[in-house]
Amino acid sequence: MTTTPANFDAVMRHFVESAEPSRTPAADMADLAGVIRTLLGLNARRGTRVRLGGSLFDVVITGSGLLAHTAVACLDERQYGCGPVIEDPGPGWLYWLVPPGSAERWEPHEHAVCLGGPHTITLPPLHRTVPPGPYWLRPLASDRLVPTTPLRQVLAQYRPRPARPAPHSALAGQLGTAP
Template identity: 35%
Template sequence: MDSGTTAPNAAAGPRLAPAGKDWDAVRVTRFLGLQTIERLGPHTGPVIMDPAARAMFFLVPPGTTQAWTDLPQATALGDTAYVVLPASDKQTPPGPYWLIPPQQLLADTRALREALETVLGPRAPTPVPDFGGGDDVAGRRGDVPWRRSAHPPPSEGGTSPW
């Protein structure tokens, strides 16, 4: 663990709490979060599930997300963010609830990051298609099957609606 920091204090009901003081949070999609929990196993730490947002929040020691770099589908929430903390005994919907209750130490930020990167896998850069104006993909007017079937190419000297 990054430190022996414990989870949030018990509360009778849900409350809006500032991140960055007692803990930071990492927000991920539900799909990604469930896979990450499988990787972390018993060292996951407290996790909040927000069914309406289809998101999960992993709680980590305060200040440890300041150096968090860009990771798809994961957002670090530090001292400028707030998170809804469910009542300490709320473990079912509706509303946000504890998927993993807060009676344990916070998750290790480095282990969480590594688990997220493993789940996401290697990412190749996505090529950006060229949507330049003028001719179609093949470089010639009317040489694309969908265009050929919908609109025949103009005859020589004719006018084109394109």
């Protein structure tokens, strides 16, 4: 059956009326405006605070320095690009953006800690690829996050150590718990 201009409206009305009765937005659309504001903020050349977990990403925190940069280069070679990594020279940490839900499955690791919701992270502007301040060591791309299995392997191999207290110690001090 072909649709002609005369019956197009009738066909569309039929589809609308036969669809689910609810016309309320889907539950997962509640955060859409926030996600859009975040992405616009990154494009507008300003840092943007993002809640971890949900459908975006979790973050693995490691020390920075030569060994951490070697781990990034290793993942670049293994995967034709590492995935998004933020370097924060202040505390000497790397923030590896990993798939959402990783924090729930992350086993304790001597050289890294993985955080998800309800924690937040401030993403640097997309154009910032050098210091001062946090910057994109590897850029954020819409199609890639850092996979946790290869990340755990290279972290175990290269053992990046921070210049300052390990993420475990610093977070434990902030949360009032032992590492």
